[in-house]
Amino acid sequence: MSELRRQQLAVRFREFLPEDNVIDQRTSLATYECDGLSAYREQPLLVLLPEDTAQVRQVMRLCRELRLPVVGRGAGTSLSGGALPHADGVVLSLAKMNRILEVDELARTAVVEPGVRNLAISEAVVAKGLYYAPDPSSQIACSIGGNVAENAGGVHCLKYGLTLHNILALKVVGADGEMFEIDQRSLHTDGYDLMPLLIGSEGMLGIVVEVTVKLLPIPRCARVVMGVFDSVEKAGDSVAAIIAEGIIPAGIEMMDNPAIRAAEDFVHANYPIEAEAILICELDGTEQEVSAQIERVERVLRAGGAIETRLAKDEAERLLFWSGRKAAFPAVGRISPDYYCIDGTIPRKSLAAVLAEVRRLSEQYGLPVANVFHAGDGNLHPLILYDANIEGELERTEELGSKILKLCIHHGGTITGEHGVGIEKLGEMCVQFSDAERNQFHALRECFDPLKILNPGKAIPTLARCAEHNAMHVRGGELPFPELERF
Amino acid sequence: MTVVLDDVDIERTLQEKIAEVAASGGQVEIVGSGSKRFYGESLEAMPLDVSAHCGIIDYDPAELVITLRAGCKLAQVETLLAERRQMFGFEPPRFGEGATIGGMVATGLAGPRRAFAGSIRDFVLGVKLLDGRGQVLQFGGRVIKNVAGFDVSRLMVGALGTLGIILEVSIRVVPQPETEVTLAYEHVSVDEHIRWVNCLGSEPYPISASLWHDGRSLLRLSGSEQGVREASAQLGGEEIEWDWSEANEQRLDFFGRSEPLSRVSLPPTTPDLFPGKSQLIEWGGAQRWLFGEADIGAVRDEVAGAGGSVCAFRHHAPDVPRFHPLAPAMLTLQRNIKASFDPVGIFNPGKLYAGL
């Protein structure tokens, strides 16, 4: 791409965007060349920073006229390369659209622009006793627009739902530059319910320009109990046992020994470093309700073989228990030059089998794996430790990651619970879905974006790519579960 | 005493049937038990009975997920769940003992818990679908978190069968609450009720239903013994015996009339738009039942102005569009979506809107 073309394009966008909101200098463009999946990098032609919906519409209209690929970008924390720029396209950053437009205390809703950070919503309403429930670990940084595009989850989503369950209305600028609205404040939908299509669509169906979120009252009391186990299996079974008791914890997370050690080294959360697994279980509600439930949970944990249960004695200790879990990624980052985070989901009953197989694969590849796990909803995050400076190690890491994901499919799960497909899991999409199913995805996309300018090349692999992927794997003597139950 | 559901797989037969219909340029009306056939526009297509396709594919209570063939009887499934002290969180109405799971999903109709626990869409995790090309497609899955590909399974909820035949569906289930109580309060006006019930929402009370009719508000609390006892002590009100299915199944006297019944959906805090008219208000103010408005066009304009919509639910004149009209660009988009699943328009033609 010639520098001349870049400059010509910049002029066109500066017809309606302020000078500084069109980034065309290579040094500044470098900031945008990757998202949280930094192994993939690409420089875009331009980065555009509209300040309101009218400017987003103008950007989309010009991009359509010029057939320019458009990659939406919030905070760039995606772990699947969803916000990876297109070499022949522009990045449309929503970072300057970061105003909280309205808080309706009676209706318990907030209307926000897409660039507002997840945590900023809760911070803005905490004085009213309210909060926005989905809490991805990246919540200090990630944007609500990015959460919508990825259907982000968090440690509390077993009880309070994913992004999908906490959004009431969206305004979206389509690929044609026109705005459409999905308004479900009335808890009803006319015609097809497009909300679930848009949420999790990874920037391929439209640019989200306004979000109305549901706010919840802050629970009066939250307490955490930790179960310490000498086997991962017992910890996994205890999760099922808690749920069989009819209790839905606010959050229930599991860490295995390597993750426990890394976290303890980093934040000194007083974790038992000899344990094979810990469960961190949070209950919320009224004071007395929580006390009653905590007792039951402790009983279940002990019956399930916990060698110890620890009850956080106060709020400070509750936060300390969580701090290790919340810092698990950076903690692992400290003990290894690089790590690669996998995001498969499995039925909980397969946990022991899957973890055993992950351990075997880890040994086979000679790459250590630490596991953190949203245990309540079956969402695994194996973190593969590797060193990108060692020739071929990234490739082997990706191969191991891919095997773990296929293992998840094999056990009736899915290749991504919350991080999205992006650029990263296109190959696995070929395994999880049939040609006909992927064709349906393409057809839906074309309903919204016939010219395919929105985030092209992401999330839904082409048939040709899948033909190649699947052929390669069959040739490798490893038939990817031809008759597997994908449902 | 365990309920046993029939186990009959007619997927192949249905697939052949659809291939045949597609080849001959025909159209079908997908019928389960017909309990909710009144919902939506009436059809002139060949009825296709899909209720024989039934059976449990998978149910492990500890996973909180059940996977069913769509012909399963809702009543039987609810009994089965109750045996494991679980239930559907959205409290679906049946409108007939034969009601099927497929009809429940396709209509998307939910009950009193909807405003507090979520819609059917919120609980659907995956579907197996027979599309207009006669292909069997699977979307979503049996796990709670899944963002692989567009979320097509939830698009089926409320689509009234216009996108294809739902063969199987996986639904998240929830534990039954330990206990429930219903509290009654005198609230003369709709506005008084709406303010009150929404103010309660800013406190974490375990509310699972609300209703207003004829000067009286009802509130249901569900949850742990402890939590419900504490909340009801704080909330006061008169504890009464009340069967919420009476409202959900529309068996209350209020629903007994044969005048046009409209379902008005509004952002819950919207003030009363029909003062003096006979209304029944549910879902914290979001769902308002209104009798006797034959001139639905005027009502629709007013409600749309407040961010809501109106469905001509029962007893309206045949020429009244059942569902709130869509803006032209939105209708075009939805027609394209329909065509992507059902290119020649086999399934329930016009059930939602012309061309859908």
Ligand SMILES: Cc1cc2nc3c(=O)[nH]c(=O)nc-3n(C[C@H](O)[C@H](O)[C@H](O)COP(=O)(O)OP(=O)(O)OC[C@H]3O[C@@H](n4cnc5c(N)ncnc54)[C@H](O)[C@@H]3O)c2cc1C
């Ligand atoms: C340390 C760490 C921890 C994490 N923990 C979690 C977690 O617990 N749970 C979880 O779900 N995720 C987690 N993530 C992943 C990531 O934070 C989420 O996917 C988040 O939702 C991305 O938001 P973002 O604003 O950074 O979006 P970006 O990364 O900028 O973009 C993500 C995708 O959304 C699209 N997009 C962004 N904004 C818009 C818009 N306005 N309109 C249309 N499309 C748009 C982009 O094109 C891209 O496809 C974590 C990431 C990190 C780095």
